[in-house]
Amino acid sequence: MEDMQEKEYSEKIDLSFWKNFLVYAKPYKKYFxxxxxxxxxxxxxxxxxxxxxxxxxxxxxxxxxTNGLKTFAIKYGLLVLIQAINAWFLISIAGRIETGMAYDIRKIGFEKLQVLSLSYYDNRAVGWLMARMTSDINRLSETLSWGLVDFVWGVTMMITIIVIMFSLNVKLALITLSVIPPLAIISVYFQQKILTAYRKVRKINSRITGAFNEDISGAKTTKTLVREEQNLEEFTNLTGEMRDSSVKAVIISSLYLPIILLLGSIGTSLALNFGGKSVLSNTLSYGTLVIFVNYTIQFFEPVRELAAIFAELQSAQASAERVFSLINEDLEIEDSIEVIEKYGDFMNPKKEDWPSINGEIEFKNVSFSYKNGEEVLENFNLHVNPGETIALVGETGSGKSTIVNLLCRFYEPTKGEILIDGVDYKKRPQVWLHENLGYVLQSPHLFSGTIKDNIKYGNLEASELDIIRASKLVNAHDFIVELHDGYDTEVGEGGNLLSTGQKQLISFARAVLRNPKIFVLDEATSSIDTETEKIIQDTIHKVLKGRTSFIIAHRLSTIKNADKILVIKKGQVIEVGTHHELLNKKGYYYRLYTNQFIREQEREILN
Known part of the structure; x- marks a missing residue:
């Protein structure tokens, strides 16, 4: 999955890329x-x-x-004091830039993740995204802040040394610095090698993060399938690939730095050779020779630092390209400029201008195909009156979830249009539809925190009384108050401290708290026991009253009261009617219902 989505980037440092990146550094220009x-x-x-x-x-x-030594010592001491103050400033300011930029970029990236279409997540692992939001951003902010420190220090020091060397002795300065041209040639050669190596390392790092996430979240499946050894073998191969690629990248970088040291040593030997002869012939003072020897050693210290910055910058560009490929990702579903100007968007909604929803829905000649070309729906038509309940029945892959996803505008039709209250929903903002939508999944997701917190996610402005009312409406209040801490009970990560039925009822309460005009139930009773199903059936009957609703049904007993049942096969509606009408037809729905009824009766007898 990761390799399929990993873009290939330029093979050298892209200055235009860094120029565009300065937009994100602009708030810190004073500190820079x-x-x-x-x-x-x-x-x-x-x-x-x-x-x-x-x-x-x-x-x-x-x-x-010793004449003048006291004055010299005072000057020297002042320089040391100024340097100590400078060190405090540089650590303080560079740290502020590093943490501030990491915060800003991470915030922008997370905001982008909130508005990206569901299709973006279809073929990207969680670890793939986590690597960009964590390690890649850390690498980027660290390199920019501390890289600037070393870069400006190194360039300033080198320029100052060159000026002083030429002011003292032009000939000896030229001889000593003659190693700079080969240094430049070597640097250009190593640039592509280092950048390519670090790009590969960052790519494998994303795959490792993804593997970590999958192994941890799938721990129960691993135990039940006894896959510990296979998982370890797969992960060992992946980390081994990371190790080999990292070693290769380090070897390339480590070859570069010794060459710099060698050239620096050659510069020092040249200074000693020619400078020593000049001292013996009394054409150069001993103190000046010491200055030149010190400078040949000191000059290549910033060169080594700049070489390290160069390698880090290449690694950081690999990280930056990955971070900004996420931030600059085009939205597959995007509101038009006219719609945004009139109604706002996800982050800046203009709710006062939103029209109300009555709940009339119409699919007009709707077709839908995924990016890989697989066609799921073709010329699908459906008219739903406000307050009607529509049930969708069919085998896995028939197109039930696609219809609901299109209705919710998680995807958009490739052909045809979907109207809400007689208006193409593309002429309304996505957030307008989602604010009026209640969605209950087959496997409800709860966030870490309390039951009260999770219900309140449906409406952050709801009062405690509103939360209790919603819980009572969906028959969740009784089991909640029986818990040790009631509504303040911690649900655990993903709600793992509660049963599936309890999580489902809480997700119902969360959806109801929004007071949505359109309700979607995606196989909401398929993963629960019979007793809880009866409670939820009663909940569904109360919750859906007066709301336009769509039910994707696995247990057909939950849709007996639906106003219209659509039996779907391979993207086509093959039967339409009420529960009794379809039973009387004795067609596909009749066989499906009869077989399921028999199985349930057998189960009850056995129990």
């Missing part, structure tokens, strides 16, 4: 500017220290005098 000034000071003072040491040798050691 201050940090740059601080690092200019740090780099310049670091470059001045060897010059001070050389002067001390020539003025005090070689002359054998």
């Amino acid at each position: 500017f201050i940090l740059a000034l601080v690092m200019v000071g740090v780099g310049a003072i670091d470059a001045i220290f060897p010059l001070m040491n050389g002067k001390a040798i020539d003025d005090f050691v070689m002359k054998g005098t």
Whole structure:
């Protein structure tokens, strides 16, 4: 799944990409500017220290005098104090930039995840997304903040050293710095190698995160199928691939840095060779030679840092490309500009301008195909009056869920149109429809927190009395008050501290609290026991009263009172009618209902 969705990116540092990224750094431009000034000071003072040491040798050691030493010591001490203050500033400001940018980008990414269509999640694992929202963003913000520190410091220090070296002795400066051209050639060669290696590492990291998520969430299935050994083998192979790719990336980077060290050593040897001869011939002072030797060592320290930044920047670009492929993902279902201007969007709704919903729904010649070309519906037509209950029956893959997903605008028709109260729902905002929608899934999802919190997700402005009323309406109040902490009972992760039936009733209460005009039940009774099913059947009867509703039915006993039952096969409606009308036809629905009724009777006798 991960490899299918992983995009391929440019094979070198893309400056235009980083230029576009500056939009996200704009809120921190003041801090970036201050940090740059601080690092200019740090780099310049670091470059001045060897010059001070050389002067001390020539003025005090070689002359054998202490005249002026006190003044020199005060100047040196002031530089040390300023450098200490600079260090405090750089750590403080760089840390603020790192945490602030990570927060902002993560917030933008999470906001994008809220508005992306369901189709985006169809072929992307949770771990695939988590890797982008966590480790990739951390890598990106860390490289940008601390990379700027090292970059400005290194460039400032190198420029200062070059200026001082040329001011002291042009010939010796040219000889010492002659190793820079081969250094530039080597850097260009290693750029592509390092970037490609780190991209592969980040790609495998996403797959590992996804595997972690699947193994943890599927722990019960693993136990029941005794798949521990196979899971371990698969995960070992994946982590082994990560290890090999990481080692390869590190080896490439580790080859680069020793070459820098070698060139630095050559520069030092050149300075000692030619500078030493000049000292012996009295054309160069001993202090100046010491300055040059120190500078040849010190000059390549920022070069090594810049090389490391270069490698980190390549790794960060791999992370950045992955993060912003998510943030810049095109919305498959998007409201038009005119609709957004009039009614708002998910993050900025203009509820005061929204029209009310009566609940009349019409599918007009609706066809739908997935991206892979698989056609699910063809010329589907249906008219639903306000307050009617429509049941959808059929085998798995017949198109029942597709009809409901199209109604909810989780997907949009590839042909035809869907009207709500006589208006194409594309002329209304998605959030308008979703605000008027109550949806109960076959496997209800509860969030970590209390029962009260989970019910209140349906309407954050609801009072405690509203929550109790909704719970009573769906027959959930009695079991809730019997729990140790009542409505303040913790449900656990995913609601795992409650039974399936209890979770289902809470999800009903959550949906009812919204007071939706349109209700959807997606096989809401297929995973519960018979006793709980009877409670939920009573709940359904009360909840759906006066609301337009769609029921995807697995247990046909739940849809006896539906106004219209659609029997669907391979995307086509093969039978339509009420429960009694379809039984009288003695067709597909009759056989389906009869077989299910017999099985249920056998089960009751056995019990």
